[in-house]
Amino acid sequence: MLEVIKNRRSIRTYIEKEVEEDKVMEILKSAMQAPSSKNSSPWEFVVVDDKEILSKLSNTHHKSKQIKDANLCIVVIGNKERFFKPGKWIHDLGACTQNILLECTNQGLASCWIGVHPKRKVMDRVRAALNLPEILIPYSIVSIGYSEEKNEFIDKFDENKIHRNRFE
């Protein structure tokens, strides 16, 4: 198993240490390297490090509080102009968000996926905080920062989930 896959965990506490710009760029490069249906790359990213906007985003729902302590967050957004096949963009942005998490781990950063789509109220709050036009659909937020918490490996392997040839 790849080390970053093994070591990635959702980390929700951060210290006050700035994330270097070159690391942010590496994360965004990995995000855009994700597979997508018809190679549509239907994503846009808003990198937020403004304290006031981070605070607004942290109030989008009860499990987004950690955003206000993060050094930055990346909001992953779908661009309707590039939704070539109905529903596929959701899978594309899932793969993209996972790439962000894995690259954060690779860069020695703590991160956590915060759900946005498909909850209408949450999407509206993110849309308002970022001033997004209708054509852009907020999908997820990844909070990012340095942390003193260790990524503890938890073995999630479960043999019972594996089925051979047909479901018995």
Ligand SMILES: Cc1cc2nc3c(=O)[nH]c(=O)nc-3n(C[C@H](O)[C@H](O)[C@H](O)COP(=O)(O)O)c2cc1C
């Ligand atoms: C679609 C999705 C939405 C999630 N939403 C949130 C969230 O809103 N807030 C949060 O703190 N964690 C969120 N998580 C993180 C999960 O809680 C976490 O991945 C899960 O508990 C397993 O822990 P691990 O990531 O450390 O392996 C989300 C994860 C996914 C994949």
